[in-house]
Amino acid sequence: MLSRGVISCSAQSQKLFSVVPRSSAAARVPPPPSSPHPPPSSSRFASVAWRRSSSFCSSGDPKSKSRSRRMETLKARASAQPLQDADDLINSVETFIFDCDGVIWKGDSLIDGVPETLDMLRSKGKRLVFVTNNSTKSRKQYGKKFETLGLNVNEEEIFASSFAAAAYLKSIDFPKDKKVYVIGEDGILKELELAGIQYLGGPEDGGKKIELKPGFYMEHDEDVGAVVVGFDRYFNYYKVQYGTLCIRENPGCLFIATNRDAVTHLTDAQEWAGGGSMVGAISGSTQREPVVVGKPSTFMMDYLANKFGIQKSQICMVGDRLDTDILFGQNGGCKTLLVLSGVTSLSMLQGPDNKIQPDFYTNKISDFLSLKAATV
Amino acid sequence: MEVQSSTAGAPLEPLSPTNFPGLFDSVDAFLFDCDGVIWKGDKLIDGVAQTLDLLRSKGKKLVFVTNNSTKSRREYAKKFDSLGISVSEDEIFSSSFAAAMYLKVNDFPQDKKVYVIGGEGIIDELQLAGYTGLGGPEDSKKTAEWKSNCLFEHDKSVGAVVVGLDPFINYYKLQYGTLCIRENPGCLFIATNRDAVGHMTDLQEWPGAGCMVAAICGSTEREPIVVGKPSTFMMEFLLKKFQIDCSRMCMVGDRLDTDILFGQNAGCKTLLVLSGVTTLSALQGPANDIRPDYYTNKVSDFINLLGA
Numbered sequence: 001m002l003s004r005g006v007i008s009c010s011a012q013s014q015k016l017f018s019v020v021p022r023s024s025a026a027a028r029v030p031p032p033p034s035s036p037h038p039p040p041s042s043s044r045f046a047s048v049a050w051r052r053s054s055s056f057c058s059s060g061d062p063k064s065k066s067r068s069r070r071m072e073t074l075k076a077r078a079s080a081q082p083l084q085d086a087d088d089l090i091n092s093v094e095t096f097i098f099d100c101d102g103v104i105w106k107g108d109s110l111i112d113g114v115p116e117t118l119d120m121l122r123s124k125g126k127r128l129v130f131v132t133n134n135s136t137k138s139r140k141q142y143g144k145k146f147e148t149l150g151l152n153v154n155e156e157e158i159f160a161s162s163f164a165a166a167a168y169l170k171s172i173d174f175p176k177d178k179k180v181y182v183i184g185e186d187g188i189l190k191e192l193e194l195a196g197i198q199y200l201g202g203p204e205d206g207g208k209k210i211e212l213k214p215g216f217y218m219e220h221d222e223d224v225g226a227v228v229v230g231f232d233r234y235f236n237y238y239k240v241q242y243g244t245l246c247i248r249e250n251p252g253c254l255f256i257a258t259n260r261d262a263v264t265h266l267t268d269a270q271e272w273a274g275g276g277s278m279v280g281a282i283s284g285s286t287q288r289e290p291v292v293v294g295k296p297s298t299f300m301m302d303y304l305a306n307k308f309g310i311q312k313s314q315i316c317m318v319g320d321r322l323d324t325d326i327l328f329g330q331n332g333g334c335k336t337l338l339v340l341s342g343v344t345s346l347s348m349l350q351g352p353d354n355k356i357q358p359d360f361y362t363n364k365i366s367d368f369l370s371l372k373a374a375t376v
Numbered sequence: 377m378e379v380q381s382s383t384a385g386a387p388l389e390p391l392s393p394t395n396f397p398g399l400f401d402s403v404d405a406f407l408f409d410c411d412g413v414i415w416k417g418d419k420l421i422d423g424v425a426q427t428l429d430l431l432r433s434k435g436k437k438l439v440f441v442t443n444n445s446t447k448s449r450r451e452y453a454k455k456f457d458s459l460g461i462s463v464s465e466d467e468i469f470s471s472s473f474a475a476a477m478y479l480k481v482n483d484f485p486q487d488k489k490v491y492v493i494g495g496e497g498i499i500d501e502l503q504l505a506g507y508t509g510l511g512g513p514e515d516s517k518k519t520a521e522w523k524s525n526c527l528f529e530h531d532k533s534v535g536a537v538v539v540g541l542d543p544f545i546n547y548y549k550l551q552y553g554t555l556c557i558r559e560n561p562g563c564l565f566i567a568t569n570r571d572a573v574g575h576m577t578d579l580q581e582w583p584g585a586g587c588m589v590a591a592i593c594g595s596t597e598r599e600p601i602v603v604g605k606p607s608t609f610m611m612e613f614l615l616k617k618f619q620i621d622c623s624r625m626c627m628v629g630d631r632l633d634t635d636i637l638f639g640q641n642a643g644c645k646t647l648l649v650l651s652g653v654t655t656l657s658a659l660q661g662p663a664n665d666i667r668p669d670y671y672t673n674k675v676s677d678f679i680n681l682l683g684a
Binding site for chain 2: 284
């Protein structure tokens with residue numbers, strides 16, 4: 001079995017069969033004049049442009065694990081503890097931030113015991129916030145989803161990465177006369193509209209075709225000052241080319257990713273290729289890394305801490321994914337709780353490949369109702 | 377093998393009447409990239425036909441090494457023919473051919489299937505090598521369903537996913553390839569190449585295979601085995617066919633991080649032409665570490681240099 005990235009060489013042609021990895025970053029042709037412009041220091045939201053795996057554009061050295069390179073820079077943490085005394089945890093924080101997919105719901109089905117758990121936390125005076133990397137809906141549309149599922153959640157408590165993209169652009173004073181090209185779904189368009197930002201693209205461009213024949217030329221709007229890329233089920237070559245042209249040719253054009261999740265639970269039955277795929281595609285054609293506004297970047301954490309006046313040490317982040325939810329919580333200096341009701345299994349958490357250790361783990365959030373200290 | 381170019385810091389030498397005769401005499405075979413060197417999209421670059429004729433008349437072997445996997449070697453021979461250039465199928469080494477050969481030399485089981493995100497070229501070469509290819513252009517019209525009880529099925533006997541340039545990329549293909557790689561034990565992830573952009577038409581650059589490959593890297597969190605340039609995998613087949621020492625070959629290409637690096641990795645001489653994706657300022661710029669032995673405007677410069 002050929003394991004990831006390792007090349008099996010036939011003995012007699014050893015010399016030439018060593019498949020040379022892609023050239024190193026230094027050997028790439030220089031980037032276009034437009035480099036990502038960092039948020040001005042006056043911005044209240046000094047977001048971490050969180051570099052995920054650098055493997056997208058750099059040497060595909062079969063022996064290196066880009067994730068473990070990144071992990072070396074995080075301080076070593078003790079192994080995750082199974083949650084035993086829920087009250088202890090609940091009493092130690094003021095705010096719970098919940099991821100949605102795999103924590104609150106799976107696809108369109110509510111996970112068992114969620115409504116009672118949220119009610120219990122509210123009755124104890126805890127603030128509840130919902131932070132999702134899923135950019136297909138706007139906050140308002142998520143509000144409706146919560147309502148449909150019988151959950152009492154206010155739109156103001158929801159922070160989707162679609163909202164984060166618009167909020168990020170606002171925080172850097174994105175010029176009113178510039179436009180945004182969107183490779184993504186309705187949620188992003190709605191949030192940009194609410195923020196008063198002009199946009200092009202979105203699902204509509206899913207129907208556009210190109211013809212690679214002599215004389216065919218694709219124009220692009222030179223006023224596009226940012227390309228926002230997120231999960232996109234209507235992904236196609238037209239959009240890739242449009243976004244690529246904007247980033248490569250419009251001076252100062254930003255490349256923003258709502259998130260880079262590899263897979264997502266669109267339906268409760270299985271995993272689906274996630275936003276990380278679309279963002280990877282644009283990274284591949286532009287040879288640039290995006291500013292990531294969704295988890296694990298702390299942009300949304302900084303935003304809501306500022307908005308609600310919360311101290312990060314008083315927050316517990318609850319999620320099902322180690323490299324987004326838990327890392328998000330850790331980057332923000334919060335307590336972290338992994339639930340096993342989503343994409344991560346116990347063996348993945350405890351496996352040798354995993355370097356991310358949440359403070360606690362438990363099966364699902366309704367364990368808050370059942371896990372009590374033995375003495376109580 | 378060293379990834380970083382070992383020629384960093386060496387001076388850049390334009391091809392001239394002074395250095396050309398030396399290069400010409402020391403080379404028995406010229407290896408040409410195609411997009412941006414021979415043609416741009418479906419248009420031949422000026423003077424190419426005459427240059428190739430001249431080289432053949434002087435007894436030089438001509439080889440064409442292309443990362444563009446949309447066609448098979450056979451189809452490339454037809455393309456050359458339609459442009460008035462006589463090239464035989466076995467003088468062409470496309471990354472579509474490389475992908476099929478990789479599976480063959482690594483004894484990929486005949487009872488396993490290959491899922492293709494890419495063009496007909498890959499499907500054709502797989503078939504010629506005796507393998508069953510699924511996907512390819514056929515999956516361009518497919519869409520996925522996202523209803524609660526709908527499962528996106530995938531063939532469990534897929535043992536490799538080959539990803540190349542695909543102008544008909546869509547979510548269905550991304551999902552299919554992702555599931556195969558993530559869920560079929562031992563499934564290989566092979567990239568024909570990772571070029572970021574290329575001249576798919578004569579008027580502008582378009583996203584290359586690097587885009588589709590990175591999309592699958594993004595959803596699988598795995599790195600592929602790359603069979604096209606700058607990997608020297610294809611060189612094995614070239615050597616078998618031509619029996620010419622690598623030091624007596626000259627790689628002529630328009631891209632530093634594929635063509636020139638390929639030539640350097642294999643121990644050939646290297647010549648960059650500025651008729652494709654690389655400009656003089658990009659070549660000379662501070663961010664560039666890859667130094668070809670020589671550079672010139674275009675392939676037809678040979679005609680003047682030979683005449684001088």
